[in-house]
Amino acid sequence: MAAAEGQWVLMATGRTPTNIAVIKYWGKRDEALILPINDSISVTLDPDHLSATTTVAVSPSFPSDRMWLNGKEISLLGGRFQSCLREIRKRARDFEDKEKGVKIKKEDWDKLHVHIASYNNFPTAAGLASSAAGLACFVFTLGKLMNAKEDYGELSSIARQGSGSACRSIYGGFVKWCMGEKDDGSDSIAVQLADETHWNDLVIIIAVVSSKQKETSSTSGMRDSVETSPLLQYRAQTVVPGRVLKMEEAIKNRDFESFAKLTCADSNQFHAVCLDTSPPIFYMNDTSHRIISLVEKWNHSEGTPQVAYTFDAGPNAVLIAQNRKTAAHLLQKLLYYFPPQDNDLSSYLVGDKSILGVAGLHSMKDVEALPAPPETKIPDQKFKGDVSYFICSRLGAGPKVVSDEGQALIDSVTGLPK
Ligand code: DP6
Known part of the structure; x- marks a missing residue:
């Protein structure tokens, strides 16, 4: 299989965005294959702000499969990694790099071990959906390295495992994960509803909420909900199918009012299911509830939704504004209630910082001068320190190959993380 002395290292690097569901996936009908009990719909976030970068390397000199996440070695023995590795290896095809003198036959891929290094460009500890971007990137990049056929539907079904x-991070823009019907999961795949240019006015502001609480993982939380929540069955069978159709329509027509109402209602129902689980699961905290109230009051006072909110398995708020003007308005309200603890505005908002200028917030003086939002009941009530920081982002594109070797995370000579 190998060329010169078998000492070569072959690598590929990919970058994959994270996604936020606006119609939530919660509950599996098959734990091993990861088959859901309802369809879900998500928006893909700009990879410049929230993404995973992964380098995968193979070499005849590697004695075993190894993986490093954010610089720390982690075990690859878990069933989920193994499923993804096995499924991509099955689809590997002949490969040749004439320059390096490397030729790998389809059947040889099985004998080669991989080294994988991955990192997230946002703090994993922030409790943002890092596993979606990470697993999708693992599958996408492995597929590139092993020259697997470019079938995004199939890649999504592997990432799903x-x-x-993660299956929804295989595409940019608006994505639907179709639950499928088959027992083998082959029709449980993600499809793109529209790419990121379809509705590019939307602005996403994420409030990373301070929390000391150890959260229940999505995997175990949804298992408990499936076993104990009667509301979950009602949601999956009766509510979600209609909501998915309406959401597809709202996205197609760029109908923000409908999009926002559905997004908020679905997030609230997901958290109601968590509360309906025995023992109950609390993902949101007081700060999350405060942010919901702020948005609800504002939307109500305007008579039409300005902003949508959605919360995953944690207290962080993902807020979607109709355009930059409403996003700037939202930021003014958020910074009024949740000013930065250390008076440092520049590190308090990361991502697309230009929104600060649109909001007229150039320094802490501007933040301190913000007037109380008109819907405030108790002026002067502020919650300094309850939000760690904000991220301003937008919709983004799907996975990409990073061809600049300088950005690879693995050294092409040693085959180890740089
Ligand atoms: C609340 O995809 O993390 O974010 O399939 O067990 O790995 P596993 O769970 P995971 O669950 C995500 C749940 C959610 C809603 C969503 O993203 O649709």
């Missing part, structure tokens, strides 16, 4: 929500 790593983590359900």
Whole structure:
């Protein structure tokens, strides 16, 4: 299989975005294959702000499969990693790199071990959906390296076996994960509803909420909900199918009012299911509830939704504004209630910082001068320190190959993380 002395290292690097569901996936009908009990719909976030980068390397000199996440070695023995590795290896094809003198036959891929290094460009500790981007990137990049056929539907069904929500990170823009019907899961795949240019006015502001609480993982939380929540069955069978159709329509027509109402209602129902689980699961905290109230009051006072909110398995708020003007308005309200603890505005908002200028917030003086939002009941009530920081982002594109070797995370000579 190998060329010169078998000492070569072959690598590929990919970058994959994270996604946020606006119609939530919660509950599996098959734990091993990760098959859901309802369809879900998500928006893909700009990879410049929230993404995973992964380098995968193979070499005849590697004695075993190894993986490093954010610089730390982690075990690859878990069933989910193994499923993804096995499925991509099955689809590997002949490969030749004439320059390196490397030729790998389809059947040889099985004998080669991989080294994988991955990192997230946002803090994993922030509790943002890092597994979706990470697993999707693992599958996408491995597929590139092993010259697997470019079938995104199939790639999404492999990523799904790593983590359900990961299947939606295979595309940019608006994505639907079709639950499928088959027992083998082959029709449980993600499809793109529209790419990121379809509705590019939307602005996403994420409030990373401070929390000391150890959260229940999505995997175990949804298992408990399936076993104990009667509301979950009602949701999956009766509510979600209609909501998915309406959401597809709202996205197609760029109908923000409908999009926002459905997004908020679905997030609230997901958290109601968590409360309906025995023992109950609390993902949101007081700060999350405060942010919901702020948005609800504002939307109500305007008579039409300005902003949508959605919360995953944690207290962080993902807020979707109709355009930059409403996003700037939202930021003014958020910074009024949740000013930065250390008076440092520049590190308090990361991502697309230009929104600060649109909101007229150039320094802490501007933040301190913000007037109380008109819907405030108790002026002067502020919650400094309850939000760690904000991220301003937008919709983004799907996975990409990073061809600049300088950005690879593995050294092409040693085959180890740089
Ligand atoms: C609340 O995809 O993390 O974010 O399939 O067990 O890995 P596993 O769960 P995961 O669950 C995501 C749940 C959610 C909703 C969503 O993303 O649709």
